[in-house]
Amino acid sequence: MTFTFLILAVIILGSALAAALRPNLIHCALLLVVSWLGVAGFYLWAGAEFVAFAQVLVYVGALSMVVLFAVLLTRQSRAELRVDAPETRRAVWAVIAGVAVSGVIGAAVFATKWDPAPVTAPEVTVRGLGLELMGAHAAALLLLGVLLTAALLGAVVLAAPDRPEKEEKS
């Protein structure tokens, strides 16, 4: 339990909680980016540098941009960026669910007897990782490529405007 860890935890949870409460959509998105950065920091702290960089690239770099595009694409006026405050009833249920889930997981965590942790982090070089990916997990990697392609195409199809005659029909 280190200080660094605590700082990171505060950043992660704090920005996430703030995002949960802010009414402004842009603010929420930006706060979440902060949270993702915190997670990246956590990876660094844990010794998984490659994953940390991947997290920064994918989440902080790419995903946040996409989210911002989506926000901008789906807004008609500035006023609309202020989304409605959550309905009380749903919010209460959400909190109950959240607390219950974290409570259960926490209970499970405390109830479990853990082996003592190894002292040093496992050695993972980028080279080793690359060999691992192209060796044992080559098939998964390929599949992932296919999945990403399919997702790309799917996204294009979904987001593309419907053709005129189909609109008439609907």
Place this chain on the structure above:
Amino acid sequence: MSPLQGCLLLSAALFSVGLVIALARSNAILVLLGIELMLNAANLNFIAFWRFHSGAAPATGVIFVLFAIAVAAAEAAVGLALVIALYRHQKNLRLQEATRLRG
């Protein structure tokens, strides 16, 4: 409290925050982001176990997380496309109004 437990608790808390966001907010984009948070919490767990738990193969946790990030990226892309389609359809992003799947 061992570092592993701390990490797991952090992950649980992050997951719950994500869940609360997904459950409480009505904007579809925010719901999607809440889900991304929950995914992050899961990844966090992987790294925690990789780092603080013995018996695993050297690179398994890392590779798992890498794949999960890739899948999450794909998921996010599709999800956001869905959001845009939804917006085009009902001219807003209020998820509670998207109830056309009702049985």
Place this chain on the structure above:
Amino acid sequence: MNLPLLSLLVFMPWAGAVLLAVLRNARPAVARTVTLAFSLSTLALGWAVLLRFDPAVTGFQLVERRPWIEALNIHYFLGLDGLSLLLVLLTGLIAPAGLLASWRDARSPRMFGALFLVLQGSALGVFLALDFFHWFLFWELSLVPVFFLIKLWGGENAGRAAYQFVIYTIGGSAFLLLGFAAVFAATGTVDFGQLATLAADGTLTARLAHLGNFWPQVVFVGVLLGVAVKVPLYPFHTWLPPAYAEAPTGVSMFLTGVMSKMGVYAFLRILWPIFPAPLHAAAPCLLVLALAGVVFGAFAAMRQTDLKRMVAYSSVNHVSYCLLALFAVSAASGPGGPAAGAASAALGGALLQMFNHGLSAAALFCCVGVLESRAGGRSGLDDFGGVRAAAPVFAGLCGIALFSSLGLPGLNGFVGEFFIFRGVFGLAPWTAAIACLGLFATAYFLLTFWQRVFHGPRAGAAVGNWPDLRGVELAPLVPLVALMLLLGVLPQLLTGLFNPLVAHWVAALAHP
């Protein structure tokens, strides 16, 4: 050259049917021509078979035997003896004639032709198959096209008649199948020849009895029922008049000319060799039934007001003569055997009668079909009058067919009937004496037909423009009538085909 002639015979009509099915947009004339050509193939191939056929051999010739379903000991087994050849030739004559008689039927000639060819192929299959398995396939398959031909191209009540026909005959066939299932279970073979061998030394009965004591009887009765319905044996004949009367002309011709022979053929090919002992035991009863068919069939015809029904009943009467001969022989068989002369006369007469009845009954249906088409679908006894004045050629041809049917000497019908009577008289004199009533009644109703329709002043549908036969209408009648005259004087043309076979049968009868 070693062509599988018999397979060609059976499958050539089917090939024609397939071709017709493929030619979706064929014009009616093309469809008719294709049908006729494939139908005539039977005659041509039958002729080829005739040239290779050796009458002196009593076994099967031109045999084709290949393993088919080896696990069940089933073979694809075609073969031919004098009896089969006779019926193949008959089919080759009647089928094209039937097509020609229905030539002018405008309703979908392509479909009609295809169904007709399927029917023809099935009938040939029945006459040539020597393994029960595919024999029964052919036997049942012949029902399907007939059903559609009657229902779709038939008269007013064709639907009911077609259903009655199919249900009745399938009902009979069910018993037949049951019987053979038991035979198969007992012996492990359904090869007619092997079964006959088994039956000859009593093994078959013994093995059937092994299944249960009543099985020999049950199997016999089952097979008998199946065949009796098809022939038909009195009183299983009630499907026949409506079916024949409602069917279109060509199909009626085929039904009476060929299909009724399938039943008699089954008697000769299956029941008689495979179940000699039970048939002998049942023969006195069956003899009475056949007699009832002869007498009541003829007398019932007297009461009919519809010409087609009348001719249909005459068919019951005529086919019953064949059965009369068979049962008389069977009743007299046993230790020592029946009087050889009488038995061979009865059997030879029955074979002749099969062929002759095919010719004359088909010609009669053809004539009634002509009358019907001229009268716009009416075929009542009272719908016509004085047709002979309007159409002398037609009257002449129809008259010859009528007199052939009533057994006038000099025409083909006489020879068969006379020798059936000669044989039956030698084996069961009283039966022959009573059957004479049938002869009288046949003459009575056929002359009534002739008198009411052709004689007297022109009346009913025959008034007004009533042309004589022309062109394609003559085509089916002239060859049939010519054959009637020819075979009346020279029956040896036919008897030469089966004399050794009949002699062989008679010799086999002497054994118990």
Place this chain on the structure above:
Amino acid sequence: MQLSATHLWMIPALPLLAAAIGSLTPRGGRKLAAGAAIAAMIGAFVLSCGALVTALAQPAVHASANFTWFALGNEVVRVGWLLDPLTAFMAVMVTFVGTLIFIFSLGYMKEDRNFTRFFCFLSLFAAAMLGLLVANSLLLLFVCWELVGLASYLLIGFWFHKPAAAAAAKKAFLTTRIGDLGLLLGLLWLYHVRGSLLCYDGGAGVLEQGSLTALAGTTVAGGFALSTAIGLLIFCGAIGKSGQFPLHVWLPDAMEGPTPVSALIHAATMVAAGVFLVARVYPLMLADQALASVPVHALTVVAGIGAITALLGAAIAVAQNDIKRVLAFSTVSQLGYMMLALGVGSWVAAIFHLLMHAFFKALLFLGAGSVIHAAHHEQDVRRLGGLGRRMKATFATFAVGTMALAGVPFLFSGFWSKEAVLHAAHAWPVSSLPLLVGLAAVVLTAFYMTRLITGIFLGAPRTDAAAEAHENSAVMTGPLLILAACAIGLGFIGTPAWPWLQSNLGGIVVEPESIWEAPGLMLLSIGLVVTGLGAGWAVYGRRRNVNASSVDPLAQAAPGLFAVLAARLGFDEFYAATFGRLNTWVAALADGLDRRVWDSLVSLLARAGEFSGVLNREADEDILNRGFDRTSATVRGVGQTYSRAQAGETHGYLRTVALAFVVFALVLLLGGVR
């Protein structure tokens, strides 16, 4: 010129060829068809004469030429030709009379549009008849026998557009067919017993001694000899064909055909076929004569039937008004004479009478045809009269025929043959009834012929048709004159002074009683003829001034009897009421069996099937279906319930998932699953 048995087939073949030519000739080819027919008949006549010469060289020999027709199974069916004096005499008679009638038809049928068809049928008839005569096999004889029936059917119904003619043709065919069935059974029996139907086959034929001994020696049911039974069955055929009681009813109706047909078929030849048949199988009929034990001899039955027919026909003829019907019943009566002669054992007398009768009856019929043709198809005696002055040739020849038929002594052929029959009956030891009946018929015959001839030719014309009648052309009167000459002259071939015919026929030796042995009988019969003629003249001869509607004197005297005779003793009505009704009844029974019994049995079965189907369905509906219904209703209810949870609200789903996770996790935690 001689013709051996081997070539005998040419005699029927010639007319058959002519028939084939005629059948293929179109309507316009009158000369071709008629020419072919007549030429063929003349040729056949010449050949027959040749055959006669051959036969007379050895009168006691039955020369036969047998050959195989076809083989059937184990059997070989043999047929053949037979040449003996019987065949030869009959063939000469048939071809001679036939030729004359053919020639007569040229004139008589001149206006008919189916002229060629008529000659085709005539030729067919002649061919069949001649075939019947020359056949050595009873099978072949039966074939020709039936073809004769066919030809007569076609010829009687020649004017088929007249319903009466069509009905008469059918009646003739069916009535004779009843007799034919007996004949068929007789032949079948004979065939079965002897294995052959050849009459003469070098000792193996059915009419030869070996066969006859075997047949007579076998006893069948009722104590009859087998030969008696078979003989009587064969005789049935003769009854039908020769118009004997009780199957005589078709013969008068058959007069609906053209008159030459009546002459050819129903006077001269076809009806003679029955007599010929009995004469042919005479050895068989005689086979039981020596047996004392049989209940009845075959020939006794023949004699009885013949006697009844002779009297019956003559009596009915008295009361008929149609010329042709009078002659038809006269034929019936004369055929009865012939049968009587056969029955009493005088085979030769029967054939003698048969030959003589053929000539004079053909003459009478052709004469009647001449009258009818001249009087525009008027054939009612009451509506004619006074034709004698305008039709001298016809009158003269008809008178000759009448006298021959009536048996006017010495000059006419009928006298000699009739005397032969009567004397044979006289000599019959069994009973004198046939003789008495024959004598009674003599009176009646003379009487009705006088009535006929006075009615037609004497007195004044009673209608315009009769008044305008005039003599026919030579083509019709020529044959009449020739036949009249025969009716006079031919009798001398069989007179007691010169019994040429008798001595030459005698293939079978049954010596006729010489006429001189009973001179009293001859005187009696002459007296009876004179009585008949005189009575006829007394009743009808002096009625000069009657009209067409006046009542017959006999009808005035005995109206009841006359009406009964005129109605032909009610045979037709009786048959219609009994056999006709029985026939209808059996037909109705057969039809009813089909429609009611068998059909309802089948539909009962179908109902049973249907019922089991209904049961099945009920069971299905009650148990299976209802169960299914309930299950599916439950499923639907549950689904509906749960579909409310399917709110379509994304948040709700997510929440549910979360809470469910909590619950499961709690369960795992609290359950202590490790």
